[in-house]
Amino acid sequence: MKEAPFTVLVRELPTHRRFEVDAALAATWLRGLPMRDALDDGAGGDDAGGGVAELDLYADGSHAFAAGTFKGHVTVACSRCVSPVRLDIDDKVRLTFMPAAEIPADDEPADDGEGAQLVDEDLDTFPFDGDRIDLEPFLREELVLAVPYAPLCKEDCKGLCPQCGVDRNVETCLAKSSGY
Numbered sequence: 001m002k003e004a005p006f007t008v009l010v011r012e013l014p015t016h017r018r019f020e021v022d023a024a025l026a027a028t029w030l031r032g033l034p035m036r037d038a039l040d041d042g043a044g045g046d047d048a049g050g051g052v053a054e055l056d057l058y059a060d061g062s063h064a065f066a067a068g069t070f071k072g073h074v075t076v077a078c079s080r081c082v083s084p085v086r087l088d089i090d091d092k093v094r095l096t097f098m099p100a101a102e103i104p105a106d107d108e109p110a111d112d113g114e115g116a117q118l119v120d121e122d123l124d125t126f127p128f129d130g131d132r133i134d135l136e137p138f139l140r141e142e143l144v145l146a147v148p149y150a151p152l153c154k155e156d157c158k159g160l161c162p163q164c165g166v167d168r169n170v171e172t173c174l175a176k177s178s179g180y
Helices: 023-030 136-146
Strands: 007-009 015-021 049-060 063-077 082-099 127-129 132-134
Touching: 015 023, 015 136, 023 049, 023 063, 023 136, 049 082, 049 136, 063 136, 082 136, 127 132
Parallel strands: 082 127
Antiparallel strands: 007 132, 015 049, 049 063, 063 082
């Protein structure tokens, strides 16, 4: 059976792996984010982003770990003028993979006396089934979390004119020049 492109078999650990996320997959993962959808022309012709993770993976007991880097970018709309903005990503990565049964649910206390206890430093913890580590949720999270709430093309972006809609970084307001 051929493994998914972002899956590592635990029996192959320790290993070093490179995972690439292309623009088409990034566009799929970022679909639904308002600052991304504002750029979508329906043709999918623009560069949504992508990236490369270089990871060293190893196991220790029932847990697995990954350390390395994720470098890439996402392209979203400026929150003021709706022009494309490229946001670069350069993150150091430290991940912990635990059996799903050991990860406490959001509504139960972290320390119930059984299983592992998660603390704030363990926020990059993902479940795995014991045989396979699926890195897709982590890679998707890297791209989605790289999009800020209100991205700007530049700090002093003038935005769109509320009367005529022109990009005030490029043109003068048509409403003012025509006497509206």
